[in-house]
Amino acid sequence: MKEVAGWALNIATMRGASYADARIVSQRSRALSTKNGKVGSASDSESVGFSVRVLADGAWGFAASDDASRASVEATAAQAVEIARASARVKVHDVRLAPEKPVTAEWTTPHKIDPFTIPVEQNIDLLLRVDSELRAVAGITLAETNLNFNREEQWFVSSEGSNIHQTKYSTGAGYAAYAFAGSEIQKRSYPTSYGGQWQNKGYELVEELKLVENARRIAEEAVALHQADQCPEGVFDVILDSSQLGLQIHESVGHPIELDRVLGMEANFAGTSFLTIDKLRTLRYGSDLVNVVADARQEHGPGLGTFGFDDEGVPAQCTPIISNGLFTGYLSSRETAHTIGENRSGGTMRAEGWNRLPMIRMTNISLLPGEKPLTLEQLIASTDHGILMQTNRSWSIDDKRYNFQFGCEIGWEIKNGKRARMVKNPSYSGITTEFWNALDAICSRDEWTLWGTPNCGKGQPQQVMGTGHGASPSRFRQIKVGSAYKGN
Amino acid sequence: MLTRDRAADIFDRIKKFSSADEVEVLFSGGKFALTRFANNTIHQNVAEENYGVSVRTAFGGRTARASTNKLDDESLRRVVAASEELAKVQHLDPDLLPMPDSREAAGGLDQNLTGEAPVSTQALQSSQTLPSRHFSETAGITPELRADGVKKIVGVALKHELTTAGIFSSGESVEGIFNSRGLAHWHTQTSADISITMLGADSSGWQKANSPNVANLDPLALAETAAKKARDSARPQQIPAGKYTVILEPSAVLDIVGFMFWDFAGMGILDQRSFLNGRVGTQLFGENITIWDDVAHPLQAGSPFDGEGVRRKRLALVENGVVKRLVYARATAARMKRSEYKDTTGLIEATGHGFALPNEMGELPQNIVFTAPQNTQTVEQMIASTERGVLVTRLWYIREVEPFEKMLTGMTRDGTFYVENGRVQHGVRNFRFNESLIHMLSNVEAMSVPVRASGEESFDMVVPAMKVREFNFTEVTKF
Numbered sequence: 001m002k003e004v005a006g007w008a009l010n011i012a013t014m015r016g017a018s019y020a021d022a023r024i025v026s027q028r029s030r031a032l033s034t035k036n037g038k039v040g041s042a043s044d045s046e047s048v049g050f051s052v053r054v055l056a057d058g059a060w061g062f063a064a065s066d067d068a069s070r071a072s073v074e075a076t077a078a079q080a081v082e083i084a085r086a087s088a089r090v091k092v093h094d095v096r097l098a099p100e101k102p103v104t105a106e107w108t109t110p111h112k113i114d115p116f117t118i119p120v121e122q123n124i125d126l127l128l129r130v131d132s133e134l135r136a137v138a139g140i141t142l143a144e145t146n147l148n149f150n151r152e153e154q155w156f157v158s159s160e161g162s163n164i165h166q167t168k169y170s171t172g173a174g175y176a177a178y179a180f181a182g183s184e185i186q187k188r189s190y191p192t193s194y195g196g197q198w199q200n201k202g203y204e205l206v207e208e209l210k211l212v213e214n215a216r217r218i219a220e221e222a223v224a225l226h227q228a229d230q231c232p233e234g235v236f237d238v239i240l241d242s243s244q245l246g247l248q249i250h251e252s253v254g255h256p257i258e259l260d261r262v263l264g265m266e267a268n269f270a271g272t273s274f275l276t277i278d279k280l281r282t283l284r285y286g287s288d289l290v291n292v293v294a295d296a297r298q299e300h301g302p303g304l305g306t307f308g309f310d311d312e313g314v315p316a317q318c319t320p321i322i323s324n325g326l327f328t329g330y331l332s333s334r335e336t337a338h339t340i341g342e343n344r345s346g347g348t349m350r351a352e353g354w355n356r357l358p359m360i361r362m363t364n365i366s367l368l369p370g371e372k373p374l375t376l377e378q379l380i381a382s383t384d385h386g387i388l389m390q391t392n393r394s395w396s397i398d399d400k401r402y403n404f405q406f407g408c409e410i411g412w413e414i415k416n417g418k419r420a421r422m423v424k425n426p427s428y429s430g431i432t433t434e435f436w437n438a439l440d441a442i443c444s445r446d447e448w449t450l451w452g453t454p455n456c457g458k459g460q461p462q463q464v465m466g467t468g469h470g471a472s473p474s475r476f477r478q479i480k481v482g483s484a485y486k487g488n
Numbered sequence: 489m490l491t492r493d494r495a496a497d498i499f500d501r502i503k504k505f506s507s508a509d510e511v512e513v514l515f516s517g518g519k520f521a522l523t524r525f526a527n528n529t530i531h532q533n534v535a536e537e538n539y540g541v542s543v544r545t546a547f548g549g550r551t552a553r554a555s556t557n558k559l560d561d562e563s564l565r566r567v568v569a570a571s572e573e574l575a576k577v578q579h580l581d582p583d584l585l586p587m588p589d590s591r592e593a594a595g596g597l598d599q600n601l602t603g604e605a606p607v608s609t610q611a612l613q614s615s616q617t618l619p620s621r622h623f624s625e626t627a628g629i630t631p632e633l634r635a636d637g638v639k640k641i642v643g644v645a646l647k648h649e650l651t652t653a654g655i656f657s658s659g660e661s662v663e664g665i666f667n668s669r670g671l672a673h674w675h676t677q678t679s680a681d682i683s684i685t686m687l688g689a690d691s692s693g694w695q696k697a698n699s700p701n702v703a704n705l706d707p708l709a710l711a712e713t714a715a716k717k718a719r720d721s722a723r724p725q726q727i728p729a730g731k732y733t734v735i736l737e738p739s740a741v742l743d744i745v746g747f748m749f750w751d752f753a754g755m756g757i758l759d760q761r762s763f764l765n766g767r768v769g770t771q772l773f774g775e776n777i778t779i780w781d782d783v784a785h786p787l788q789a790g791s792p793f794d795g796e797g798v799r800r801k802r803l804a805l806v807e808n809g810v811v812k813r814l815v816y817a818r819a820t821a822a823r824m825k826r827s828e829y830k831d832t833t834g835l836i837e838a839t840g841h842g843f844a845l846p847n848e849m850g851e852l853p854q855n856i857v858f859t860a861p862q863n864t865q866t867v868e869q870m871i872a873s874t875e876r877g878v879l880v881t882r883l884w885y886i887r888e889v890e891p892f893e894k895m896l897t898g899m900t901r902d903g904t905f906y907v908e909n910g911r912v913q914h915g916v917r918n919f920r921f922n923e924s925l926i927h928m929l930s931n932v933e934a935m936s937v938p939v940r941a942s943g944e945e946s947f948d949m950v951v952p953a954m955k956v957r958e959f960n961f962t963e964v965t966k967f
Contacts, residue, residue, distance in 0.1 A: 033848055035759070039578050040848035044570045045555035049538060061631075064536040066557045079535060086631035087523070087530040090638050121577045128579075141760040144848065180760035185891045265526045267653035267692075268685040269944060271884075271901075274966070355536040394887040396920070398899045403920055403965035405897050407889050425890065429920070429963060460524055460655045460683075461534070484889045484897060484922050487731060487960045 001165075005157035007070055008052045011077035013159055017054035017084065019097065020077070021158040023311060024050040024068070025354035030116065033146040034127045037135065040144070042120070049354035052080040058094025059087035064355040098337040098345050100314055102161030107308025109169040110298065111202030115149035118203050123147050126211065127175075133215035134177045139223035142178035146195055147171075147206065148454075152353075154311075162313040170304060170466060171205045172198035172454055177219040179226060186225035186424065188409050190218045192243035193392050198452030198466060199302045221410060224422060231411050231426040233482030237386035238428055239379060239475045242443075244408055245367065246451035246469035247392050252432040253285075253292055254365040254467065256401040257321055258458075259330040261360075263339060269460050271399025274432070275327065277340060283327040286436030289370065292322040294331055296347060296363035301450040303468020305363035307350075312358060314347035321365065325437070331360050352463035359459050364450065366470030370442035376473045379441055381417040387481055388412040388419065389426045394484075405429040405484055427484035435476060443472035490517060490539045490662050492674040498541060498559060499666040505568040508545035508575065510587045511668045514795070514844055516540055517557070518661030519627075523634040526653035528642045530635060539662070544845060545571045546587065550578040551846055583819045584845075589669040593797045595840070618784050618792045621700040622660070626678035629658040629702060637707045641684055644711035650718050652711070654684040658702065665797040675791035678702075681942070684710050685902060686718040690967065691915055693717025694882055694902035696739065698942040700789055717881060717903035721915025726964055727906055729919060733877035733933075734959040735870045735907065738941035738951050740900075743883040745856075746946020747896055748925050752805055752813075754820040754836070755850025757829055763894045763926070764811055768833045773809040773929035776861050780804055781815065781841070781853035787940040787950045788855045795844030803839060805853060809930075817842025817851045856949040858938045865934045870955040872910045873934070878919070878961070879905040879912060886945050894925040898945075899965065919961035931957045 005022040012020035026048045033040040050073065051064035061084025065076045127145040134143035149171055156164040174196010176189040191197040191209055199205050240248060256273040260266055275283070286292075296305055296316035307316055312334050319329045332346040349358040380388065394407035411426030412419040430438075450470040457464055495515045502513055517539030524532040542555040545568070552574030556567040634656045645652035657680065664674040682705050683696040693714040697705050736744070748763070756762030764772075783792050783800040792800050796818060803813045811834075816824065818838040825836050841851040871879060881903030889895045900918045907913065935952040942948050 035848045038581060038583075039846065041846050042552040042574050042578060043554065043846075044574060045542075046567075047538075047540070047555075047557050049557065051536075059530060060533060062532070062534040064534070064538075066538045083521075083533045083535060083631045086635040087533040089632070089635045090525065090528075090530045090642055092527065092529045119577075120574055124577065124579070178759075178761060180765065183892050185761060263527070264651065264653060264687070265531055267526055267687060268524075268655065268683055268694075355538055357532055357534050359532075394889050394897065396885045396887045396897045396899065398918060398920075398965045398967075399884055399901050400965075400967055402967070403899070403918075403963060405920060405922075405963075407887075407897075427889065431966065460532075461520070461522055461657070483962050484895075486922065486962050488893070488895055488922060488924055488927070 001155040002157060002163060004050060004068055004073055005155060007073045008077040009157065009159050011074045012052060012054045012081055015078055015081040017056045017081050019055040019159055020052060021156065022050060022052050023354060024155045026153045027353055028151045030149045032123050032127060033144065034131050035144050036142060037131055039124060047353060051354050052077045053357065054080045054084050055095055056081050056084035057088035059084050059091050060095060061087060062357045095335055096338065097334040098343055100334060100345065103313060104163045105308065106165050108167040109200045111169050113203035115171050115203040116151065130175050130211050130215045133212060134175065134219040137216065137219035137223055139179045139181065140177050140219050141180040145175040147173050156311065156313050158313055164309050164313055166308050168200060168307060169202055170198060170200050171202060172196060173206045173209055173211060177222040179222045181226050184226060186222050188218045188222040189391055190214050192451065193409065195454055198304055198454045199450065200304055200306050201302045225410060225424045228422040228424040231387065231423040231482055233486060235478050236481045237383055237475060237477050238479040238481065239383065239386060239388040239473060241390040241473050242447065242449045242471040243451050244389055244392050245471040245474055247395055248406065249365055249367055249469045249471060250453050250467060251395060251397045252401060252404055252435065253321065254362040257330050258360045259332045259336045259340065262330065263336060270458050274400045274402050279327055280340060281326065281328055284325055284437065285322045285327040285433060286325045287439045288325045289442055290322050290325050290436055290439055291368040292365060293368065294319045294321050294363050294365050300364050301470065303364035303450045304452040304454060304466030305468040310347045310349045311351050312345065312349040314345045317347045319346045331362065333360050350465060352465060356463045361465045362456065362467040364468030364470060366450065369445040369448040369472045372444065374441065374443045376443055376447055379443055379473060379475055380414055380419065383414045383417060383475065386414045387426055388414055389428065402431050404432065407484055425485065428479050428481050429483050430480055438476045438478060439474055440477050441475040443474065447472040489660060490515065492664065495664050496666065501561065502543060502564055502568055503668060505565045506545055506572065508547055508572055510546040512544040512587055513666050514542040515662060515664035518659055520659035522655055522657035523631065523638055524655050525638050528645055528651050530638055533631060541567065542844065543567050543571045545575045547575055549580040549582060549584045550575050551584055552578055553846065583823055585819050585822065587667045587669050588671060588796055588798060588818065590671050593671050594799050595801065619786055621677040621789055623678045623701040626658055626680050626700065626702040627660040640707050641711040644708065644715055645686055648715040648719060650686045650688055650715055652684060652686050655681060657681045663791045665793065667797065671797045673793045673797050677789065680705055682707050682710055684714045686714040688718045688722050691718050691721040691724060692902045693721065696942040698948050721903050721905060724915035724917050726917045729961045729964050731958045731960055733874055733955065733957045735867060735874065735877060735879045736954045736956060737867060737881050738939050738953050739882045739943040740880045741951045741954050742941040742949050743886060743943045743945035744896060744925065745951065747886060747888060748894055749853050749856060752815055752853050753849065753851045754814045754816040754824050757814065757833055758823060758827060763892050768811050768814065770811065771809050772811050772926060773806060774932050775808045776932055776935065777806055777809045777929050778859035779806040780857045780859065781855050782857045783855040785855065785857050785950060788857065789948065790855060794840045794842045796842055798838055798840040798842065800840035815839045815841035815851045815853045820850045854947055858951045860937050860952065861935050864937045866936055867953050870934050871907050871912060874907045874910060877907045878916065879907050882943060883945060889922060895922060896925060897922045917967060918965050920963040920965065921960055922962045923960045928956055928959065933957055
């Protein structure tokens with residue numbers, strides 16, 4: 001592979017590129033799903049190709065091909081330089097890269113069981129057992145399950161001398177039970193919605209999730225929601241479970257700290273950010289309890305944002321994002337680091353595959369657990385009147401990441417420290433900084449889960465990336481609840 | 489580019505490598521390039537070429553799929569083996585049908601599915617044959633030509649003291665399907681997109697257009713319109729949330745109505761997850777709403793066959809507010825005919841809207857065309873007749889809040905204006921809406937001539953601008 005990369009870098013530099021890197025990527029994935037007792041999809045796919053990214057005349061060019069013959073590689077590299085020169089026709093400043101020491105390295109996702117070694121029959125049998133448990137509950141009208149396995153092997157070689165071979169594994173598993181009755185559809189998912197839990201692990205993740213053991217309870221909750229009262233509208237203390245809080249972090253912390261958004265580079269599609277650079281180390285993002293990090297290192301856990309090196313060859317790092325409530329850091333790249341006074345990239349550039357350009361992506365953006373021991377049950381017990389919300393059902397936020405609204409699958413009204421009743425269709429809304437400043441309790445490490453978001457979309461052409469979000473259940477004081485249903 | 493002849497050769501090799509009862513191969517890929525700009529600078533500029541084969545094998549009632557983008561014999565043998573191994577361990581699926589032959593796929597008609605037959609693009613009436621969607625001028629766009637287009641857009645931004653961000657993309661794609669019962673279809677197409685955001689200190693404006701023919705795109709006109717929106721919405725004022733008459737430009741209509749078409753899948757009824765369960769044949773929307781799915785419409789794009797190679801039929805999904813038809817893959821139609829819903833879901837037949845098998849979702853109408861009412865109005869006429877309302881350029885981050893009343897939430901973005909006494913008064917801070925699609929399409933007071941619209945929340949459609957009463961804004965954001 002180094003030879004293939006060498007062909008590309010050689011041509012790029014000969015044609016005048018001041019910097020070039022090549023990524024050769026081989027991806028393999030398996031997707032299995034069931035629906036109402038039958039296999040819904042069963043597919044294997046592989047995609048292999050390479051890309052060349054260059055700087056020429058102070059501007060970027062990028063070209064990719066699935067044909068790794070020498071002629072194709074050299075033509076693609078030349079095309080990347082030609083594209084860079086076209087870019088230079090419309091530029092204000094030359095691109096400058098923060099320095100990065102070249103590195104030769106190997107890195108592989110730690111995993112116990114290669115998921116592709118598990119027989120497909122075993123996978124399907126597991127999903128059908130879950131399906132059977134779900135549909136054993138009267139009132140369930142639709143049961144869906146899924147298993148997903150991915151392996152990505154990448155060789156990164158740069159004109160500065162880096163040579164990195166990295167292999168990443170990820171696994172996802174989950175299910176949902178729907179109950180349609182009258183004029184209402186209710187749904188419960190496990191371990192969370194939209195594909196379940198995802199981590200950079202092998203098949204051992206599936207074994208840890210206890211999928212079958214939880215299926216009956218989840219299905220019963222979906223049916224029970226039809227008898228539940230509508231979640232009240234008003235201002236309440238709100239407790240979010242850790243999966244919903246993970247998505248809250250993703251949308252109202254993870255995206256606004258992307259420095260490319262802040263600098264206007266995503267203005268046409270994903271939007272910009274309220275976190276303008278003057279807010280760095282001055283904005284009170286949240287209450288004193290709020291500590292958020294962007295941590296791509298393995299020691300943070302097996303999140304979808306865990307790796308050895310990013311796709312610019314920068315080692316995984318931990319960046320403090322919110323420190324005791326104060327906004328302290330952005331997600332940056334070699335191109336953007338200087339705009340915040342940094343002389344090194346934060347190591348967050350990732351590409352969806354061989355044919356996509358690396359861009360700033362969330363790594364593992366996690367709310368650190370509370371330091372004092374606190375379980376979810378203790379948190380509920382200390383709440384006079386509030387709503388506990390679990391498992392995301394809908395999510396929406398404006399293009400500067402101020403105003404958000406989330407809906408959850410199930411809620412519980414808490415009165416005098418106890419779950420008084422189940423409520424359906426819970427939702428809450430707010431303004432990002434007001435919301436995080438209303439946080440007054442975070443459960444401790446035992447309740448902390450590193451959730452995976454496998455479907456984060458960004459960029460043009462759009463790229464889908466996996467991100468990680470660690471969180472413990474937390475309480476937010478005096479939050480607007482139920483406005484989603486107001487006026488309808 | 490991958491040609492039909494080469495694809496046929498690859499299919500022949502795959503057939504030889506396979507021991508399955510039946511084999512189907514999908515081909516897809518092409519060349520694609522995108523020039524991206526922000527802060528008046530081209531900051532990303534990419535090109536790629538990639539072709540893939542996706543092999544479905546079937547043994548009796550068992551089927552599965554494997555895909556690769558490596559087309560050498562060894563890789564093809566491997567992908568066939570992977571598909572067969574997966575298929576053999578599936579449980580028997582009693583609903584799985586034999587692959588269609590050419591006659592069945594054509595719906596019993598001798599239809600041209602090649603996409604080669606020329607028809608006039610002047611007439612906005614559909615034709616039985618598909619207009620050519622491959623334009624050499626689009627296929628031949630170079631990085632320099634895209635940069636020239638961006639330069640013009642930046643020039644408009646500088647003239648208006650704005651900064652601009654956006655894309656200019658172009659591509660050439662192929663799509664094909666061959667199966668062991670003799671079915672063979674091939675489609676080639678070009679596409680070009682321009683999307684422009686103009687940014688002021690406290691405002692923004694946006695425009696986007698897409699066409700198979702780049703000659704239909706005018707970067708200067710799009711840039712000037714986006715710039716005018718940014719300038720006119722400067723110093724936005726906050727007005728309270730509440731129910732307003734809204735004038736939704738075509739992209740905003742597309743953004744929101746796109747969320748209902750998954751529910752027109754027959755599979756959605758069988759799964760009881762569609763908001764049309766129990767509502768087919770009823771007056772669900774206003775009488776002025778008529779919606780077709782029509783792949784051959786001159787303003788539409790895409791191939792004329794579905795994931796099994798079945799010809800896409802032209803269907804009236806909604807007529808005068810009444811939901812008339814659902815779309816069906818072959819197996820879904822067969823299941824529906826045996827189901828308890830068979831007498832309440834209109835005409836049941838394979839309509840050519842199925843996804844590649846195996847899949848869970850069934851089918852989707854993807855060539856949506858709204859019918860113009862007799863008395864169309866321009867957006868300007870809608871504004872002139874509005875006493876108090878809000879003009880919306882586009883919507884953003886729309887998600888379903890409640891699936892059966894089809895209640896959606898989302899934000900306005902990039903050009904939201906207060907209208908009073910028949911005139912646009914000023915820009916306003918953006919709103920969050922929580923609105924039922926059923927309610928919205930029951931309250932349409934006026935529509936423009938439908939146009940091909942492009943957005944970020946849904947696939948491209950032919951939709952009008954709409955004036956809608958009592959649209960429910962629930963919150964205001966900070967800009």
